[in-house]
Structure formats: C-alpha cells, structure tokens
Amino acid sequence: MVRAPSPTVSAALLGGFAVLLTGLLSSGCSGSASAATTPASSGEAPVRVRLASVVTEEVARPVRASGTLAGKQEVRLSTKVGGVVQTVNSDEGRKVKRGQVLAALDLSEIGPLVAQAREAREKALRDLERVKALHAQQVATLAQLQDATTGYEVADAAWRAAAFNQRQATVLAPSDGRILKRMVEPGEVVSPGQPLFLFASADSGWVVRVGLADRDVVRVQEGDAAEVTLDAYPGRTFPARVSEVASAATPGVGTAEVELALDVRTSGAEAPRLLSGLSAKAVVTPSQRQAVQLVPVEALLEGDGEVASVFTLDGDGRTARRQRVRVAFLSGTDGRAALSEGPGGGTRVITDGVAFLRDGQAVAVVEAPSGGPTSRR
CATH class of the missing domain: 2.40.420.20 (conserved putative lor/sdh protein from methanococcus maripaludis s2 fold)
Structure with a gap:
C-alpha cells in the first residue's frame, strides 16, 4: 500500500528546488552582465x-647650497701675554681706524720686567765700553772683551723680548674695519692668545662660505658665476663669483668648503646692511657643461x-x-x-x-x- 507524501516533506523538496533554480538564474544573469560589460570597456573614448x-x-647643471655670510678677512685679535684687562675701548659693531687702541692689559707686572731688562742692558753696555777701553790699552785680554760683548748681546736680546711683550699687551686695530664681536670686559684675567675681539677689515669685502658634496665640488672651479640670496633681504639677488675651492674635505663632515666673493654694489637700490653670520643660499653655475x-x-x-x-x-x-x-x-x-x-x-x-x-x-x-x-x- 502506497502512502501519499507528507505535507512537510513536500514543502522541503519544493523549497530546495526553488533555491537551486534561483542560484542557476543568478549565475546565468551575472554571466550575461560580464559578457555585456567587456565590449564596453574595450571601446572607451581616447x-x-x-x-x-x-x-x-x-x-650647465647648477649647484645649490646653503652657507653663511662672513667678512673676507676676519681676524681674532688677542694679546701675546696674559694678564688683567685694564681698558676696553670698543664695542661690537663699531667702526675703527688702523692703529686704534681696542684694549690694554694692566702693566703692573709687565712694566717692571721691562725696566729690569733695560737696566741689565745698560749695565752690560757700560761693562763692554770699559773692557773695550782696557783692551785698547792692552790691559784687558781678548777673552775678557769677547765675554763682555756676549754679555751685552744677551742683555740686549732680553730687553728687546721684554719690550716686544709689553707692546703685545695692547690690542691695536690692524686696519680700518669693524668690530664684529667683543669677547672681553675690563677686569677679566686673560691667557696668552685668548681671543678678545673678532675683527673684519673694511676693504676685504664679503664672502659666502658653503659646503659642497664631493659630486658637486668637482664640477666647480674658481671664477664660476653664482647668485646669492640672503634670508635677511628676501627678493634680492646678489651676484657672486667662486673665489676659493678647498682642496680637502672638512674632517668629520665630508663636504668641501667653497668661498663665493659677493658683489654688493647696487645700481639705484639701497646699500644692504650686512652682518657676519647671516644665512645665505647660493646657486653656482659651473663652466663645465x-x-x-x-x-x-x-x-x-x-x-x-x-x-x-x-x-x-x-x-x-x-x-x-x-x-x-x-x-x-x-x-x-x-x-x-x-x-x-x-x-x-x-x-x-x-x-x-x-x-x-x-x-x-x-x-x-x-x-x-x-x-x-x-x-x-
């Protein structure tokens, strides 16, 4: 005896067929869509x-670098001997004349040494003159005359050395120029050779010193044209020339220093007020092409x-x-x-x-x- 399928089983079978039919239809539709879009993509507008x-x-490949502005001849002025600073006669930024006294040490210690050396020289000179007279009278021997001559020469050298040190206790301006930096005050005790002023000569001009990598410095040579811009004067360009090219790299840095001589002559424009240490950017045009x-x-x-x-x-x-x-x-x-x-x-x-x-x-x-x-x- 055959039984009729239950309503629950029939519903399950019908649901399964429906899902299967839906999947087939979906796959067919997606395939048709893909086939339809492919020709469209190949026919896109140019x-x-x-x-x-x-x-x-x-x-000429330009070389770009950054550096600082400086005086061509910047000198650190100091004294040869140490001592107590007595006077300081110039401040930063002041213009000075050649031979002007900038600072001087207290000579309370150096002065007596010079006086002692001068007296010893005068005594040696008197002894020499006396021995010369006695030698002329054949009273003094030749050896005594030679000893007196040597004594005088030693005393004279000691006096000249003491007098030189006394002169070096005063700092003088080596030429007309400007005091860029003052590093001393009255009453300070300074050692021999300690810098007291940073001085720039007035007629030396201005330069920009930049550090170039090895692949750039080999393309630059003296006389190459350059242009310099200063952050302090935006929009202004100053012509320059390569004046020096280092023959060795800076130790520990790996760059070689190149010096650019700046031309600050202006045609109608206001002369710029330049300061040592200003930031600068340079573009060098090498002659090599x-x-x-x-x-x-x-x-x-x-x-x-x-x-x-x-x-x-x-x-x-x-x-x-x-x-x-x-x-x-x-x-x-x-x-x-x-x-x-x-x-x-x-x-x-x-x-x-x-x-x-x-x-x-x-x-x-x-x-x-x-x-x-x-x-x-």
Missing part, C-alpha cells in the same frame, strides 16, 4: 592630450629620487607608451627637466593629460595651430 618635443642641449635631454616638467610622472616616468606617443600616433627616465636636475628658470637618460632627442612626450594615462592607453592628440585648436586621432 584621452585628449598635448605633446612637446624632447630637446637635446649642452647646459653636459649634454642632457630637456622636457617640460609637467611631462614627468611618479618621480622617485632621480627616477621618473614619461609617456611618449607610439608609432601609430594613437597610443601612449610609458617609459622610465632618469632626471639630472630641474631648471627653476624655464620650467624644464633635464634628463640624463630619456627617450632621445626629437621624441615627443605627452604633457597635458598625462595624469589620466596608463601604458597602452588610446589618446587623441590635440594641437593648437595658429588658426585655433584642432584634434586628430
């Missing part, structure tokens, strides 16, 4: 772009250090091709990038629209002749 030609030129490929900066894409990318136009004139390049430097004057490795002179690179491209992208070149912009595919 990107409108503009081109620029790669130009090969020999240019190198062949590079020049492209507009906007043609570069995804720069990473010296490596970047550009898009060039394929041979069919309708496809963009991505190419890796190596950037030598960027020109801040004409908005171009110098490439040490690139697509080659005469090649046309894409400038406008480069941000929307991928390798193999279809493009439409937009040109701008004199009659107005047109497009071609």
Whole structure:
C-alpha cells in the first residue's frame, strides 16, 4: 500500500528546488552582465592630450647650497701675554681706524720686567765700553772683551723680548674695519692668545662660505658665476663669483668648503646692511657643461629620487607608451627637466593629460595651430 507524501516533506523538496533554480538564474544573469560589460570597456573614448618635443642641449647643471655670510678677512685679535684687562675701548659693531687702541692689559707686572731688562742692558753696555777701553790699552785680554760683548748681546736680546711683550699687551686695530664681536670686559684675567675681539677689515669685502658634496665640488672651479640670496633681504639677488675651492674635505663632515666673493654694489637700490653670520643660499653655475635631454616638467610622472616616468606617443600616433627616465636636475628658470637618460632627442612626450594615462592607453592628440585648436586621432 502506497502512502501519499507528507505535507512537510513536500514543502522541503519544493523549497530546495526553488533555491537551486534561483542560484542557476543568478549565475546565468551575472554571466550575461560580464559578457555585456567587456565590449564596453574595450571601446572607451581616447584621452585628449598635448605633446612637446624632447630637446637635446649642452647646459650647465647648477649647484645649490646653503652657507653663511662672513667678512673676507676676519681676524681674532688677542694679546701675546696674559694678564688683567685694564681698558676696553670698543664695542661690537663699531667702526675703527688702523692703529686704534681696542684694549690694554694692566702693566703692573709687565712694566717692571721691562725696566729690569733695560737696566741689565745698560749695565752690560757700560761693562763692554770699559773692557773695550782696557783692551785698547792692552790691559784687558781678548777673552775678557769677547765675554763682555756676549754679555751685552744677551742683555740686549732680553730687553728687546721684554719690550716686544709689553707692546703685545695692547690690542691695536690692524686696519680700518669693524668690530664684529667683543669677547672681553675690563677686569677679566686673560691667557696668552685668548681671543678678545673678532675683527673684519673694511676693504676685504664679503664672502659666502658653503659646503659642497664631493659630486658637486668637482664640477666647480674658481671664477664660476653664482647668485646669492640672503634670508635677511628676501627678493634680492646678489651676484657672486667662486673665489676659493678647498682642496680637502672638512674632517668629520665630508663636504668641501667653497668661498663665493659677493658683489654688493647696487645700481639705484639701497646699500644692504650686512652682518657676519647671516644665512645665505647660493646657486653656482659651473663652466663645465653636459649634454642632457630637456622636457617640460609637467611631462614627468611618479618621480622617485632621480627616477621618473614619461609617456611618449607610439608609432601609430594613437597610443601612449610609458617609459622610465632618469632626471639630472630641474631648471627653476624655464620650467624644464633635464634628463640624463630619456627617450632621445626629437621624441615627443605627452604633457597635458598625462595624469589620466596608463601604458597602452588610446589618446587623441590635440594641437593648437595658429588658426585655433584642432584634434586628430
């Protein structure tokens, strides 16, 4: 005897068939959708772009560096002997004349030493004159005359040394100039050679000293032109020339010092008030030139250090091709990038629209002749 299926089992079977049918329909629909979108993606509209030609030129790669302003001849003035500072006659920033007394030590100790040496010299001179007279009368021997002569010469040398030290107890301005820094006050006890003033000669001029890395300093030589800007005078540019190039790197730093002679002569503009130690930025144009490929900066894409990318136009004139390049430097004057490795002179690179491209992208070149912009595919 055959029994009829229960309502519960029938409902379960029908539900399972419904789920299966829904899955089949869903997979079929999704497959149809994928097939429908593929042709659409392949038929996308080309990107409108503009081109620029790669130009090969020999240019001077600029060298950029930062440094400080200083007087050409800056001297640390000090005394040869130690002692107590008695007077200080000049302050920072003051102009001084050649031979002007800037500071002096108390001579209470040095003066008696000089007087003692002078008296010893005078006594030795009297002894020598007496022995000479006795020797002329054949009373004194030649050995006695030689001993008296030696005694006088020793005493005279000691007096001259004491007198020299006495003169060195006074600090004099070596030339017309300016006191850049004062490092002493009256009453201080100073040691021999301790700097008391930082002095800059008036006729020595101003220089900017910068430290250059090894790959840059080898391209710079004396006489190369430069431009200097000072943070204290924004917007003003001062011409300069390379006056000195160090022949050895600074120990512990690894850079070589280069000195730029600054030309502060102005044509109609107010003469700048310069101070030693001002921050400066310099751009040196070496006389050494190198062949590079020049492209507009906007043609570069995804720069990473010296490596970047550009898009060039394929041979069919309708496809963009991505190419890796190596950037030598960027020109801040004409908005171009110098490439040490690139697509080659005469090649046309894409400038406008480069941000929307991928390798193999279809493009439409937009040109701008004199009659107005047109497009071609």
